[in-house]
Amino acid sequence: MRVLLVGAGGVGTAITRIAARRPFFExxxxxxxDRGRAERAVAALGDRGExxxxxxLDASDPVAVRAALDEHRCDVLLNATDPRFVMPLFEAALARxxxxxxxxxxxxxxxxxxxxxxxxVKLGDAxxxxxxxxxxxxxxxxxGMGVEPGLSDVFARYASDELFDEIEEIGIRDxxxxxxxxxxxxxxxxxxxxxxxxxxxxxxxxEGRGWFTTAPFSDPEVFDFPGGIGPVECVNVEHEEVLLxxxxxxxxxxxxKYGLGDEFIGVLRTLHKLGLDRTEPVPVKSGAGSxxxxxxxVVAACLPDPAGLGERMHGKTCAGTWVKGSKDGQPREVYLxxxxxxxxxxxxxxxxxxxxxxAVNPVAxxxxxxxxxxxxxxxLGPEAMPPRPFLDLLTEYxxxxxxxxx
Amino acid sequence: MRVLLVGAGGVGTAITRIAARRPFFExxxxxxxDRGRAERAVAALGDRGExxxxxxLDASDPVAVRAALDEHRCDVLLNATDPRFVMPLFEAALARxxxxxxxxxxxxxxxxxxxxxxxxVKLGDAxxxxxxxxxxxxxxxxxGMGVEPGLSDVFARYASDELFDEIEEIGIRDxxxxxxxxxxxxxxxxxxxxxxxxxxxxxxxxEGRGWFTTAPFSDPEVFDFPGGIGPVECVNVEHEEVLLxxxxxxxxxxxxKYGLGDEFIGVLRTLHKLGLDRTEPVPVKSGAGSxxxxxxxVVAACLPDPAGLGERMHGKTCAGTWVKGSKDGQPREVYLxxxxxxxxxxxxxxxxxxxxxxAVNPVAxxxxxxxxxxxxxxxLGPEAMPPRPFLDLLTEYxxxxxxxxx
Numbered sequence: 001m002r003v004l005l006v007g008a009g010g011v012g013t014a015i016t017r018i019a020a021r022r023p024f025f026e027x028x029x030x031x032x033x034d035r036g037r038a039e040r041a042v043a044a045l046g047d048r049g050e051x052x053x054x055x056x057l058d059a060s061d062p063v064a065v066r067a068a069l070d071e072h073r074c075d076v077l078l079n080a081t082d083p084r085f086v087m088p089l090f091e092a093a094l095a096r097x098x099x100x101x102x103x104x105x106x107x108x109x110x111x112x113x114x115x116x117x118x119x120x121v122k123l124g125d126a127x128x129x130x131x132x133x134x135x136x137x138x139x140x141x142x143x144g145m146g147v148e149p150g151l152s153d154v155f156a157r158y159a160s161d162e163l164f165d166e167i168e169e170i171g172i173r174d175x176x177x178x179x180x181x182x183x184x185x186x187x188x189x190x191x192x193x194x195x196x197x198x199x200x201x202x203x204x205x206x207e208g209r210g211w212f213t214t215a216p217f218s219d220p221e222v223f224d225f226p227g228g229i230g231p232v233e234c235v236n237v238e239h240e241e242v243l244l245x246x247x248x249x250x251x252x253x254x255x256x257k258y259g260l261g262d263e264f265i266g267v268l269r270t271l272h273k274l275g276l277d278r279t280e281p282v283p284v285k286s287g288a289g290s291x292x293x294x295x296x297x298v299v300a301a302c303l304p305d306p307a308g309l310g311e312r313m314h315g316k317t318c319a320g321t322w323v324k325g326s327k328d329g330q331p332r333e334v335y336l337x338x339x340x341x342x343x344x345x346x347x348x349x350x351x352x353x354x355x356x357x358x359a360v361n362p363v364a365x366x367x368x369x370x371x372x373x374x375x376x377x378x379x380l381g382p383e384a385m386p387p388r389p390f391l392d393l394l395t396e397y398x399x400x401x402x403x404x405x406x
Numbered sequence: 407m408r409v410l411l412v413g414a415g416g417v418g419t420a421i422t423r424i425a426a427r428r429p430f431f432e433x434x435x436x437x438x439x440d441r442g443r444a445e446r447a448v449a450a451l452g453d454r455g456e457x458x459x460x461x462x463l464d465a466s467d468p469v470a471v472r473a474a475l476d477e478h479r480c481d482v483l484l485n486a487t488d489p490r491f492v493m494p495l496f497e498a499a500l501a502r503x504x505x506x507x508x509x510x511x512x513x514x515x516x517x518x519x520x521x522x523x524x525x526x527v528k529l530g531d532a533x534x535x536x537x538x539x540x541x542x543x544x545x546x547x548x549x550g551m552g553v554e555p556g557l558s559d560v561f562a563r564y565a566s567d568e569l570f571d572e573i574e575e576i577g578i579r580d581x582x583x584x585x586x587x588x589x590x591x592x593x594x595x596x597x598x599x600x601x602x603x604x605x606x607x608x609x610x611x612x613e614g615r616g617w618f619t620t621a622p623f624s625d626p627e628v629f630d631f632p633g634g635i636g637p638v639e640c641v642n643v644e645h646e647e648v649l650l651x652x653x654x655x656x657x658x659x660x661x662x663k664y665g666l667g668d669e670f671i672g673v674l675r676t677l678h679k680l681g682l683d684r685t686e687p688v689p690v691k692s693g694a695g696s697x698x699x700x701x702x703x704v705v706a707a708c709l710p711d712p713a714g715l716g717e718r719m720h721g722k723t724c725a726g727t728w729v730k731g732s733k734d735g736q737p738r739e740v741y742l743x744x745x746x747x748x749x750x751x752x753x754x755x756x757x758x759x760x761x762x763x764x765a766v767n768p769v770a771x772x773x774x775x776x777x778x779x780x781x782x783x784x785x786l787g788p789e790a791m792p793p794r795p796f797l798d799l800l801t802e803y804x805x806x807x808x809x810x811x812x
Contacts, residue, residue, distance in 0.1 A: 185679040247547040273591040275708035281692070282707045284699045291697030293690045298704045301688045303679035 001025040001370045002073055004098075006059050006089055007080035008032035009190075010307025011146070013041040014359035015080055017399070022363065024370040027073040040320035043397045046325075059085035065092035068152035070113055078362055082192055083107050087126055090141060094130065099139055099369065101362050103146030104193065105240045108200055116123065116201050116215045123203070123243050131354070133377040137310065141379045145264070147319045147338065147359040148174055148256075149240035150168045150181035151394070155321035156241070158387035160249045163334060167251040167325035172241045173335070175225040175232035175259030176317035178342060178353065181307050188313065191300050195277045198260065198268050202236035203346035205246045205254040213238075216272075216284070219263055221257065225318045225406055227339035232259035244381035251325075271299060309393055310352030313342045317353045322406070333406035340399065350396070357399075362394045407431040407776045408479050410504075412465050412495055414438035415596075416713025417552070418539065419447040420757035421486055424803070426454035428769065430703075430776040435478040437463035450756070451550055458706035465491035471498035480504055480659040484768055484776070488598055489513050493532055496547060505545055505775065507768050509552030510599065511550035511646045514606055521606050522621045529609070540643050547785045551771045552764040553725045554580055554662075554745065555646035556788055557800070557807070561727035562647070568656045569740060573657040573731035574769035578647045579741070581631040581638035581665030582588045582723035584748060584759065591673065594719065594760045597706050601683045604666065604674050607641035611652045611660040617646075623671055625664065631724045638665035647727075657731075657763035661696035677705060685805065685811035700716050716758030723759045728812070739812035746805065754804070763805075770799045 001024065008030050016030055028051060031051055032038040033088055035056035036260045042054045057068050059081045069077060077084065077093040079102040086106045093100035105124035112120065127143055134141050144150055152172045160167060180186040187194055201213035207323065217235040239256035241316055260268070271277045276299055281292035320337030342353035364380070368374035373389045382390075392402055407430065411418055414436050422436055434457060438444040441462035448460045463474050465487045470691040471494065475483060483499040485492065485508040492512045497505035511530035518526060527585055540547050558578045564575060586592040593600055607619035630637045640644070645662035648743035651659055677683045682705055687698035722773055726743030755762055771788070776778035778796045788796075800807055 091454065249624040266672065267676050270673050271680075274673065274677075274705060276682065276705065278708070284697075284703050284707045285694070286687070286699050289517070291692040293692050293697060293699055293704065295704055295708050297690050298688070298699065298701055299680060299682065301690045302684065302701050344554060365675075 001075055001366065003028040003076050003366065004031060004069055004072060004074040004078060005029065005078045006031045006057060006065070006085070008038040010305070010352070011357035011358045012080035013044070013307065014349060014355045015078065015363055016041050016045060016052060017351060018360050018363045019350045020045045020052070022367055024367045026051065028052050028258045029068065029071070029074065032056055039194060051311040057283060057379050058184040059286070060088055062088045062092050062095070064097050066087060069093070069096040076101065076366065078366065079103070081226060082190060090127055090130070092263040094133060094137065094139070095375065097137055097139060100141040100233055101145050101152060101365060102143055103358060103362060105143050105149070105195070105243070109203055111213070114240060116213055119203060119211050119213055121372055122211060123238065123240050127357065127379050138244070138377045140377055142365060142368070143379060143381060144240040144244055145362050147361050148172055149244055150361040151338055152319060152321045153243050153244055153382035154385070154387045154390050156249055156323070157383040157385070158325040158391060159321065159334065159336060164323060164325040164327050164332060165247070167323060169253040169255065169324045170245055170249070170251045171254070171322045172239065172256040172267045172320070173223045173225070173234055173259070173322050174257070174319050175223060175229055175234060176315060176354070178313055178317055181314070183304060183312070183313040186304050186306070186309055188306050188309065188317070188352065191303055192296055194273065195251060195268065195296055195299070197237050197239060199272050199277050200238040202238050202256070203242045203395055204236065205242050207252050211243070219257070222260065223257065225259070226337055226402065227316050227318055228262065229266060229316055229339070231319055233261060234259045248381060249385040307352065307355055310346045310350070311343065313352050316341045317357060319357060335404045335406060336401065337404065338394070338399065338401045346392070356392055360394070360399050362398055364397060367393060407481055407772065409482050409484055409772065410475055410478060410480040411435065411484045411486060412437045412463060412471070412491070414444040414447040415486065415760070416711070416761035417710070417764045418486035418580060419450070419713065420755060420761045421484065421769055422447050422451060422458060423757060424769045426451045426458070426487050428773055429769050430458065430773040431477070432460050435474065435480065435753040436460045437474060439464055456614070466494055468494050468498050469499070471495060475499070475502040475504055482507065482772065483507070484772065488596060489602060492524040492536045496533055496536070500539060500543065500545070503543055503545060506547040507771060508549055509556060509764060509768060511649070512551050513602070514644065517608055517619070519750050522619055523618055525609060525617050528617060528806060529644065529646050532786050541784040543663070546775070546781060546783055546784045548771060549785060549787060550646040550650055551768050551788055553767050554578055555650055558647050558727045559650055559745055559788035560724060560791070560796050562651050562655055562729070563789040563791070564797060565727065565729040565740065565742060568595040570729060570733050570738060573729060575659040575661065575730045576651055576655070576657045577660070577727050577728045578645065578662040578726070579629045579634055579640055579665070580630070581629060581640060582721060582760070583635045584719055584721040584723055586722070587718040589710060592710050592712070593670070593722070594712050594715065596712060596759065597709055598702055601674065601677065601702055601705070603643050603645060604664070605678050605683050606644040608644050608662070609648045610642065611648050613658045617649070618660060621758055625663070629663065629665065631665070632741070632743055632808065633722050633724055635722055635724055635745070640665045641671065651789055654787060654789040700767045713758065713761055716748065716752045716756070719758050721748045723763060725763060741810045741812060742807065743810065744800070744805065744807045765802065766803055766805050770796060770803060773799060773800050
């Protein structure tokens with residue numbers, strides 16, 4: 001297997017560190033808009049970097065991406081960029097006949113007149129529209145294969161296969177107790193993506209009703225996270241699992257709630273109120289003239305790079321899938337979870353917990369594809385794959401998962 | 407009198423409209439970085455615009471400002487720009503031997519090690535340092551001559567002269583009940599200046615102790631504003647009056663509190679937390695390259711121009727000076743105030759209430775200087791001038807002030 005990894009940010013860099021310890025692939029080309037960033041990721045691998053090289057690549061340029069796939073003779077494109085670049089990378093892989101993996105899906109657009117009640121264009125719609133072409137090409141686009149979406153979907157499939165006869169609700173729940181020394185406010189994950197997720201209308205699935213949306217930050221609940229994290233207030237957020245799970249699994253209801261906490265919700269509400277969440281460029285004075293900049297990019301530029309915060313970060317992050325239903329005629333409720341301690345991920349990999357937890361999953365998925373345990377063709381979510389080999393491999397990677405009966 | 411008005415934003419434009427109705431001056435040159443803005447201000451005067459012309463001028467370029475003063479044979483420079491341009495304009499006027507008026511003073515810099523306890527460089531320090539040169543030149547720099555500072559200082563002097571024998575505290579209190587239709591959040595005054603005022607350490611004066619600072623938003627109190635505005639929560643804010651009043655008047659304590667309200671305080675706290683209040687440029691992607699932009703400028707660019715909100719604005723704004731002390735051996739407490747109804751200022755002048763209320767004061771001051779009722783040389787605050795003629799003239803301008811015994 002020869003991989004084109006696009007994006008050498010926090011997650012991309014962690015992918016190289018995890019993959020470097022696994023023998024399943026032949027070569028990985030690390031591509032980034034900023035060539036220096038790709039080079040630094042490869043250089044940091046030291047002796048383990050022999051199978052890697054670094055190149056400059058503009059992910060928004062389909063011609064350049066196709067040329068890179070050809071030049072490096074790749075059979076899979078692993079997309080570790082932000083969600084704006086999903087479609088050009090996905091299309092380039094289809095055009096060159098390679099497999100494709102990503103960790104976030106094509107972007108949604110709110111319903112034009114009833115944004116907080118009905119879906120407009122849903123997350124992943126643009127990708128699923130192209131499923132027939134992927135099937136015809138006999139190639140696999142494995143979409144949403146990070147931790148959430150990704151591992152959370154594998155958990156859902158595992159619960160559906162082995163733990164439940166009937167499922168009332170599948171609720172992804174994400175929470176952390178991470179703090180960053182020396183900063184008033186320092187998100188542990190891309191602020192661009194967090195704004196996108198949290199300010200878009202959250203989507204909910206109900207059997208019979210289908211997908212619908214609500215106002216941002218709706219339906220707050222306090223969820224008790226394992227690993228010593230404890231209770232965190234979670235709210236509805238737009239997320240891929242809600243769109244993926246019902247395509248393969250039967251459940252009365254599917255939700256995603258994110259443990260944002262009051263402070264983060266306040267920040268996001270304020271950014272929205274001031275129009276600073278917008279991506280459309282505004283004219284601003286720059287030097288002697290004027291420049292067009294996206295307000296959301298300016299917000300990101302003012303905050304520390306989350307990938308560089310690992311040394312000052314303390315605490316744990318938890319991703320997981322809460323499932324409620326019945327087994328053998330008895331009610332059952334479980335939380336399948338994956339906890340990463342920042343201290344551990346920094347010590348073992350030099351990557352902070354949130355990016356490491358995202359990065360480990362696509363590497364494990366590639367290993368299963370390389371070994372033939374996962375496969376197929378078309379545009380498929382993680383819940384379309386057999387869950388057991390993945391969960392076992394995760395434990396082998398040193399990142400065991402857990403189950404809590406509620 | 408020939409005036410160079412620098413700045414044709416909301417306040418500058420309102421100045422032209424107010425001045426156009428008064429015969430006291432011979433000519434006013436309206437200068438702005440954006441020539442079109444200056445031209446629109448003059449064009450809007452219609453038949454009343456004969457004494458005005460519009461030019462382009464970069465307020466940060468002292469050579470250009472001196473040349474404009476010469477070319478238009480001005481004997482006074484009226485500064486209606488934001489506080490960044492105080493010093494170059496003040497220096498240019500001194501260099502050309504003209505009088506100078508502004509509505510905000512040279513900027514402060516926090517104390518390097520104890521910012522919330524001690525003053526560093528204070529508001530106006532850079533201007534007062536140049537007082538000997540202004541005195542030697544026999545020219546007047548009348549600083550802080552808007553509404554606050556400005557009218558508020560005139561009120562303080564009036565109270566000191568006529569209403570009190572001894573003054574315990576002079577507290578400027580500013581509050582409004584303005585709302586803007588169709589916007590979640592739309593400040594009625596320059597956000598750049600509001601951030602500067604509200605996030606700098608507030609300064610307080612106490613007799614014996616002198617000037618000292620506190621943490622932002624300190625010492626909240628609910629103040630009941632007249633004109634139907636009612637109670638508004640006010641907090642300490644850095645403002646010129648606290649630096650001006652004790653230089654000329656005797657008072658036990660001088661404070662400035664601004665009726666920001668919870669929502670605005672929340673917004674300002676969040677901007678600060680995210681570093682979006684900063685003025686130092688950050689690199690941001692722009693088109694194919696990268697641009698250096700000031701985050702605070704981006705915040706301003708995302709919000710509607712406050713000068714253009716008048717049509718959608720409702721309510722009143724109140725500026726005033728609360729004084730507590732004694733007269734003839736009896737305790738006394740008064741609030742001297744000036745209320746402007748947005749509906750009135752829009753109808754009469756096409757200017758929204760907050761900018762109109764700021765603009766009327768320097769025009770009245772110029773009229774008193776032109777008539778010889780106000781004068782002197784050096785760097786002087788409004789409280790250095792006799793208050794009665796000013797207060798009478800304000801009433802003649804159709805903007806009467808009031809007094810409330812507490």
